[in-house]
Amino acid sequence: MKARDLSVLLGVILIIVMLVVPLPGWLLSVLILCNISLALIVILVSMNTQDTLQFSVFPTLILLLTLFRLGLNVSTTRSILSEGDAGGVVDTFGSFVIGDNPLVGFVVFIILVIINFLVITKGSERVSEVAARFSLDAMPGKQMSIDADLNAGLISEQQAKERREKVEAEADFHGSMDGASKFVKGDAIAGIIIVLINIIFGLIIGIVQMDMSFQEAINTFMRLTVGDGLVSQIPALLISTATGIVVTRASSDGNLGTEVTGQLLRYPKLLFIAAGTIFLLGLTPINFFLTTLLAALLALSGYLLLKQQSVSEVPDTEEEEQQESSAMKAPENVVSLLSMDPIEFEFGYALIPLVDANQGGDLLDRVIMIRRQLAIELGIVIPVVRIRDNIQLNPNEYRLKIKGNEVASGELLLDHYLAMTPDPDEDLLEGIETKEPAFGLPAKWISEENKDEAELSGYTVVDTPSVVSTHITEVLKRQAHTLIGRQETKQLVDHLKESYPILVEEVTPEPLAIGDIQKVLAKLLKENISIRNLPVIFETLADFSRMTNDTELLTEYVRQALSAQITKQYASNDKELKVITISGKVEKRVAENIQQTEHGNYLSLDPESQQEIVTTLHDEVEKLALQEETAIVLCSPAIRMYVKQLIDRFLPQVIVLSYNELEPDVQVQSVGVVNVA
Structure with missing residues (x-):
């Protein structure tokens, strides 16, 4: 155990001993x-902290110092009443204040106690109470602000986590200060x-x-009492003042001395x-000499401050270079290297003008x-795209990375345009062949002249950006x-x-965990179904999650609930839909070969x-491709997800819908049938 840890433990034990065992003078x-000394250190630290959380141990320290002071009071009271002596420090303080008149000394001591109790302690208590209440009331708003900055890409996930922790720590601190x-x-x-x-x-x-x-007793015990009170009240006054400083200060970039002098003397003309x-x-x-001297000092201070403000500040180049050098020599934080950007866009040096706003x-x-x-089309907040040159x-290459x-x-090619012909057989335009x-x-790739x-000539011409x-x-x-994980799902659920x-309470955390909801949302996104209509999705999950927790089945139920959205996505404006249907023979064969296990x-x-x-x-898809039609397979709800699983490896671009996912007024036109011998 470290010596500092041991000293704190011994200090707490000493306080208990002081309450029981008589101590020598x-x-x-x-x-x-x-x-x-401890009280002086506490008030000096409170004046030099820039943020209240830098002195987060203060509430606990108040309790320990209060117990220590009360333990001293018990010990000195025992010595005063039993021996008529409480040590040289108490006697000296009492003799210094009382002097030749015990009554005057006692009055001075009473005034000191009143100042501590009615002014400083009372004010600190009220400020602590208000700060704790406002801190707790402001927590939801601060959390929403952090989430908004994160969703807007202004801060990273790590920065958001640090800000949330700071908000929680501030609320805990002010609550503890209220009690302390x-x-x-x-x-x-x-x-x-x-x-x-x-x-x-x-x-x-x-x-x-x-x-x-009576005179001897009043002199002796009044002197010792006032001395004992002073050696107790002076530290108490310092701790009360420190409490008031901590709870009344806001976070800043400087200590109390810098703030007071900087803000009080900000306007020299005053x-x-x-x-x-x-x-x-x-x-x-009033004394003319004293007022004139003080007025001259004020005027001289104002003149010097004005002169100081008029001098332009020259940056200390040497100091900046030293800071950069020390930063380069600082030990590397290896942990930071483990973090990975969700999305990265890297490009060669020839593509820098694409990113450089000055160009x-x-x-x-x-x-x-x-x-x-x-966010509008899919209902998902895409993480910040990290853009960097590589x-x-x-030189002209770029690549997109997701999760590494x-x-x-x-x-x-920056100085070119990309031209796509409507008829590849009649492509006579000069340019660099590409895809x-x-x-x-x-x-x-064609030049600007072409x-x-x-x-x-009917080409579709697109610029490089x-x-x-x-x-x-x-x-x-x-x-x-792949971009929607549990953390992203939790943000959507909170929103x-x-x-x-x-x-939300009816769906999670029971019967579905965040991971279960994430799987459902990911399955929808994988088939290009927007999850923006979260209320409908959660209504469906609330209805069916009590019957099953199979995310595959729950996804099918959600798709059917989103039938209006799916119909609008794939059907034409006149509610016509050309599809490839699955024959009854194929549907029967698929249904007969569905295996049910405890794992799904x-x-x-x-x-x-x-x-x-x-x-x-x-073959049917190839026929539709010649007609420039989107390949959509239509089948019964019971086998839709199994048909999609079957063809996903070979024909991932083919859309598979069930009859229950289409609105009743859609006119379905079968342009092909999947059949087997």
């Missing part, structure tokens, strides 16, 4: 001086009572047991007004718009299900709880049947 004097101020108040009251006990019983003991005269006022007072019967680059603004667009890449894994890459990165369509010609931003948007859409608290249901179909179904469906 010399030891009492040492402990009294220690008490005064009651100790300070109780200590002041106990000090008054102990003084009265010492005087009354001291006179009785001195006259009755020690055969003193010192001239004060100097003139003091000088005019000298024209009255006209607007990629940062486009990324912000992408995050807003995906000299290891080719590369998910997309491409090459850009459009977002959808893989054949395209060409732009007008390409547009007149639009190419890369479209690519980022499409990749993030496809990877949205929903603000408007629908009863609904899965499709156990023989490889030949799987191959036949996938091949037939692939």
Whole structure:
């Protein structure tokens, strides 16, 4: 155990001993001086802290110092009443204050007690109470502000965590200070009572047991009582003042001395007004010499401050260089290297103009718009995209990484436009052959001189920033299900709880944990279903989670509840939908091969049947592709998720819907059938 830890434990034990065991006068004097020293250290620390949390141990320290002071009071009271002596420190303090008149000394002591009790202690108690109440009331607003900054990408997840911890620590601190101020108040009251006990019983003991005269008893016990009260009240006054300083100060970049002098002397011209006022007072019967001297000092201070403000501050280059050098030599924080950005966009040095606003680059603004667009379309808050250059890449190359894994890459030519022809067979435009990165369509990089010609020929011409931003948007859409984890789900749940608290409480934490909800949301996003309509999703989970906790089945129920949204997403404006249907024979075969286990249901179909179904469906999809139609498979609700699982590995772009996911007024047109022999 460290020596400092041991000293605190021994100090607490010593307080208990003082309450029981009589202590000699010399030891009492040492402990009294220690008490005064501790009180001085506490008030000096409270004046030099820049943030209340830097002195977070203060409430506990108040309790320990109060107990220490009361223990000293008990020991000195025992010595005063039993021996008529409490050590040299008490005797010296009492003799110094009382002098030749015990009554005057006692009055001075009473005034000191009144100041401590009625002014400082009372005020500190009230400020602590108000600060604790306001801190607790402001917690929800601060938490919402942190969440808003995090969602807007202004701060990272680690910074948000640190801010939340600070808000909680501030609330705990002010609550503790509210309670600790009651100790300070109780200590002041106990000090008054102990003084009265010492005087009354001291006179009785001195006259009755020690055969003193009244005058001798009053001189002896009044001197010791006032001395004892002073050595107790002075530290108590310092601790009360420190309490008031801590609870009345707000967080700042400097200590109390810097703030007071900096803010009080911020307007030097006001010192001239004060100097003139003091000088005019000298024209009255008040001492003219003193007022003139003080006015001159004020005027001189104002002149020097004005002169100091007029001098331009020159940055200390040497000091800045020393700070940079020390920062470079500081030990590396290896833990920070473990953190990984959720989304990273890296690019070669030739693409720097895309990002540099001074060169006209607007990629940062486009990324912000992408995050807003995906929040509206998918209902998910995409994490901040970390954009950085990478000299290891080719000059014109870029790549997009999600959770450290590369998910997309491409090459850009800054001084060119990307042109896509409507008819690849009649592509006669001169340019550099390439592929459009977002959808893989054949395209060409053309120079600015050929732009007008390409547009007149019916080509789709896109500038470089639009190419890369479209690519980022499409990749993030496809990877949205990998970006929503438990932490992101918890944020969405907390946001929903603000408007629908009863609904959220019915779903989580029972019967569904945050992880279960996250799985449902991720499955929806994986099939490009927006989760923005969280109230409907949670209503469905509340209805069916009591019957099953299988996230696959719950996802199917949610999809059916979102039928209006899905219909609008895939059907045309005139409510027509061209689909590939699954024959009754295939549906029956799939349904018969669904295996139910305690870990969930899965499709156990023989490889030949799987191959036949996938091949037939692939042929139908190819036919639709020639007609530029989206491939949508329609089947019964009981097998929808199993059909999607079956074809997902081979035809991930094919959409699989069930009859229950379409509105009744949709006109379904079958353009193909999946059948097997």
